[in-house]
Amino acid sequence: MAGSYDFYRASIDLDGKLDKKGKLLYRFNAAAQNKGSHRAFEHNDRYVIAPVITYQVDDKTKITAEYNFQYANMTEVGSYYVFGPASEGYATLPVGFTMTQPGLPDTNIQDHSGYLMFEHKFDDNWKLTAQTSYFKYLQQGYSSWPSAVGSDDNALGKGNIIRDVGIWDAESNMYLGQIFVNGKFTTGAITHKILGGVDLGSKDYMADWGQSHDLDTPENPFNVYNPNYGTPSNGFPAFDHTTPLSIRAGGKMNSEYAAAYIQDELGFFENKLRLTLAARYTWISQSSFGETQEDSHITPRVGLSYSVTESLAVYGLYDQAFTPQSGIVLDGEVKPLTGNNIEFGIKKDWFDGSWSTSLSAYNILKKNELTSDPMNTPGQQYSVVLGEKRAQGVEFDLRGKIFDGLNLIANYAFTESTVLESNVTTIKEGSIVPGYAKHTANAWLNYTIQGGKLKGLGASIGGTFLDGRQTDSWSVGLEKLPSYFKLDGGLSYETSKFKVTANVFNILDKYLYSGSYYEWLSAYYWQTEAPRNFRVGVTYKF
Structure with a gap:
């Protein structure tokens, strides 16, 4: 695959037998990707390998081992944001403008995961x-964020910025294990589907983000209207990467949990009515830099669904959450996230199953959720315990065949999320929770020629619309994010062995972005999406 902005990707997927009897099977996936950007000096290159081995001991027992490794080499975290003074608002700079500094070392990420599964x-x-599974994440790199943004109201001056680079070295480890039993039986006219087991986990994380360096000086700042990408006036950072991370980080954030759960799905009236009863007992231990809290809780789950006809079903669900959280708080303690979810829905098939629709409504309450501290200065990663928030909404999905070869997929979601109780003086009750769009709509139309000499030739077009977009931080500026619409499309041709695709993204070549207002800097920041761009790909099966 190749595309705009120096995008190149090659991947392979192999599978087969390693012995004559077919008991020892393998699968191997690998990919290499070089990806540039519509912004200068920015890239994100990734390399992946994922081997899987399965041994079928006999007709009843199977063992599977899997390993995934991903290596990423990319521009520093935050390079994709640009900043402007509060008086100017969003999107005041060209779509390809960048504030990143060429010459900074790349950020490197190594992500390992291993899985071992036994089935009998x-x-x-x-x-x-x-x-059982093990995950190890290693990161050595940087993040960028300004320490000052100039305007008409301060001495730095409009258009001038002091760019700051901070270290971000991190390591995390996760050890997870589950053992469970699935079964089914009947008691009279009632069917039972049983699921029961135990779930164990241990996680730790440590990071150094305590070193920072201003690239620019107040006497010679970076000017967004006349950018100079030469050697920065204050030179490049010389961070300490050699001292062990455990010393630089000052400690770890740890969480451990152990849980046992049981679920029974009861079927009545020849399984037309299904009642799900479940419960989970969870014990959690959390510690941050030596301070440890323990807690336990029983969370129930109840679900009811009914097949009114073969093509119409309704359902309702109630469940609770109790999960560990990790973060650094200046005041108070980190508690497990608790909450509950109520959901109702209806599903319907039409025209002998060629069309299907689903409609659902939900109400989610969350307590003690951690969120980024609104008073963070550049480089700080502190969290605050919010209190209680509610998310509620409606979702609708539609998919079907207009005629042979022409298919439509469409969905719409209405989402509303507000703060019910706040422990933070700068976040008021009734505040809108950041990071979502009130209205989200997607539609995708695909047509493939079914016969003749052009059989296998296809075309597709689809779009995404967002309205009522909330910014991604708690800081409230005077300017809201505008409505968003993106149109994509493509052509394809497929035979039994070959497939060729050509896709165009952002067909309308619109200036698309997301962002927020940052109160500490009195500035807006935003991240642009690429203007009109394309990708072509060739797949061969053998």
């Missing part, structure tokens, strides 16, 4: 599954 079927009704 006792008979046609009962199966045991045991699985």
Whole structure:
């Protein structure tokens, strides 16, 4: 695959037998990607390998081992944002403008994950599954964020910025394990589908973001209207990467949990009515830099669904959440996230199943959720315990066949999220929670020629519309994010062995962006999406 802005990607997917009897099977995925950007000096290159080995011991027992490795080499975190004074608002600079400094070392990420799974079927009704996994994340790199943004109201002056670079070295480890049993049986006219097991986990994270360096000086700042990408006036940073991270980080954030759960799905009236009853007991231990809290809770889950006809079903669901959180708070303590969810829905098939629709409504309450501290200065990563918030909304999905070869997929979501109780003086009750769009709509139309000499030739077009977009921070500026519309499309041709695709993104070549107001800097920041761009790809099956 290749495309605009120096995008190149090659991938391979192999599978087969490693022995004559077919008991030892393998699958191997690998990919290499070089990706530039519509902004200068920015790139994100990734390399992935993912081998899987499965051994079928006998008709009842199977063992699977999997390893995934991803390596990323990219421009520093935050390079994609640009800043402007509060008096100017959003999108006042060209879509390809960048504030990043060429010559900064790349940020490197190594992401390892390993899985081991054991499955054993006792008979046609009962199966045991045991699985364990390990995840290791290593990052050595940088993040960029200004320490000052000039305007008509301060001495730095409009258009002038002091760019700051901070270190961001990090390491995390996760050890997870589950063992559970699936089974089914009947008691009279009632069917039962049983799921029960235990779930164990241990996670730790440490990071150094305590070193920072201003690239520019007040006497010689970076000017967005006349940018100079030569050697910065204050020179490049010389951060300490050699001292062990455990010393530089000052400690770890840890969480451990152990849980046991049981679920029974009962079927009545020949399984037309299904009642799900479940409960989970969870114990959690959390610690941040030596301070430890423990808690436990039982979370229930109840679901009810009914098939009115073969093509119409309704359902309702209630469940609770109790999950660990990690973060650094200046005041108070980190508690587990708790909450509950109520959801109702209806699903309907039309015209002998060629069309389907679903409509759902939900109400989610969350307590003690961590969120970024609105008073963070550049480089700070502190969190605050919000209190209680509510998210509620409606979702609608539609998919179907207009005629042979022509298919439509469309969906719409209405979302509203507000703060019900606040522990933070700068976040008021009734405040809108950042980071979502009130109205989200997507539609995708695809046509493939079904016969003749042009069989396999296809065309597609689709768009995304967002309205009522909330910014991604708690700071409130005078300017809101505008409505968003993006149109994409493509052509394809497929035979039994070959597939060729050509896609165009942002067909209308619109200036698309997301961002927020940052109160500490009295500035707006935003991240642009690429203008009109394309990708072509060739796939061969053998």
